[in-house]
Amino acid sequence: MAASASASCLLSEDHFLCSICLDVFTDPVSTPCGHNFCHNCIALKSCLDCLTSYCQTHLEPHRTVSGLKRHQLINPVENLEDRMCRKHDKPLELFCKPDQTCICLLCTVLDHKNHDVVPLKEERKGLKVELKRTEAEIQQMIQERQLKIQEIQQSVELSMNAADREQQKKQAQDFINGLELEICELENRRSEVDQLSGSEDHLQVLQRLPSIRASPSMKTWTEDQLREDMKKVFEAELRRVQQFSVEVTLDPDSAHRELVLSEDRKQVRHGDGRKKLLDKPQRFSVYCNVFGEQRFSSGRSYFEVQVKDKTKWTVGVARESIDRKGTIPLSPAHGFWTIWLRNGDQYEALDEADVHLRLTSSPQKVGVFVDYEEGVVSFYDADSADLIYSFIGCCFTDRLRPFFSPCLSDGGRNSAPLVITPIVHIK
Known part of the structure; x- marks a missing residue:
């Protein structure tokens, strides 16, 4: 499908119209002389474009158009605009990094002089690497929060009695709820990265990736509030166990001779x-x-x-x-x-x-x-x-x-x- 779409970006609108019915091709065929018509439009034994004679057995499927879906042929110009430069009607083959946009070769000469321009294929490859890195970072953030929840729950379960446990649960629950909300948000971001990884729309990926990666509030929570709240939970636990401190001295009769x-x-x-x-x-x-x-x-x-x-x-x-x-x-x-x-x-x-x-x-x-x-x-x-x-x-x-x-x-x-x-x- 992607290969067909790439081929279509080099064609004009006329390439998709039958010269007999003047409509978009239906079941298109090519004559030996190289012209194209709808299969049902051919009733004569010669090409209406060049009048070359032929028989039905000489007809072949239209190689360029037959692989395209009907909805792509209905609006060929709209489909081409996604991959053609609207200003110069040239293929979008390059990417301008400062302007974050796809451009044609003529754009580099007229509108993007001295800009950092790279082949679009190269930029796409780098973007896919960036998507994988983003997905790995999000997964790590999810795992860190899941681990913190386990640590808090373990600390609560190790409280000395039911009364202590209930008191600590109340103290820890708000913190756990906040972590669970962050995990939910991160799961949504990871799902969005999965969708972008399969997208052929380069500009869409460029526009949405920064918002996926940016998470200043989450970073602040992780590095500051997370550490502070965890410290409060564990300090409360240690205060409780310290209430049971006992005097300990070493037993010389048990000590190894060295x-x-x-x-x-x-x-x-x-x-x-x-x-x-x-x-x-x-x-x-x-x-x-x-x-x-x-x-x-x-x-x-x-x-x-x-x-x-x-x-x-x-x-x-x-x-x-x-x-x-x-x-x-x-x-x-x-x-x-x-x-x-x-x-x-x-x-x-x-x-x-x-x-x-x-x-x-x-x-x-x-x-x-x-x-x-x-x-x-x-x-x-x-x-x-x-x-x-x-x-x-x-x-x-x-x-x-x-x-x-x-x-x-x-x-x-x-x-x-x-x-x-x-x-x-x-x-």
Whole structure:
């Protein structure tokens, strides 16, 4: 269809009229001598244009016109005007970038001197690339908003009780509604891009694309209000869990022999060598781990650990009855609910399958929250109030204890201690 339309732009109106009935061709045929008529108009045995003799078997379909639809032939001039220069009656083969218009070759000489002019085919190719890029950007914006809605809903579900959950739902619902409206608008824009991608009307695409791409209010919402409202939601959640803060100190009887504990039992780091300590049953003997002295067997508990200046660490809770002598995987199935840092920037939650954590910033202080009855262990960036990860649906049948590993010092690169810090409540 597009090829036929391109061919038609080189024809005049006379090419579509039968010289016998003087109307638009119906079932057009060509005579051997090269003239064209409606099939039913031919009653003679010679061409009325040049009087050349012929027989019916010599007639062939009109190659130029037969591929065009009837409605295109009824208004041939109107159809040609879409692709012909109205001023010079020449094909529109070029595109003027400053004026954003299609022009003919004669226009470049008379009306568009010194303008940036490119072949129309080249401009169309670039425009199709721009449409694909726009569609990809819109899809990314949709996914970002869908992810934010999931994060808010997850935060609401992790609220401590029904009353808290209802209160937070009211706070978060307006924000969610705004995101859903933006998603709806973006879906409409993506649909419009799909339509433009199949359009042959170059000028239409040029006129509509800027309005599709322009979204100043949405950009402001995304970068400013989105961040601010999300911060309020997560700060409210962190304030609630901080109400359940407990005093935590390190248990020296459980500490691996290469670990060094501070006198107040609030800090632990890897030392230079093994100390001469009794190998008690409760002491970790394979990895540089240490328990907190506190036990959690009911209710809710929260504590914070400074992880500043470290390249490796592991923090969380574990069953008191775990094997402290063997090489056991750090997973819920083996009694561990932990997150860790490796290689300075690789954060993972050690769930049944390790979960890579994409954090917007490196936490300096990690908050650990346990709801024993609800079966929840959550980790927070205590400074930004961001929820890092949650283990949910856990079934606790044993007492839980705070679990820490400062990991090896790596020649001093990871010598900073883990520090159990006082709770600084979010205002």
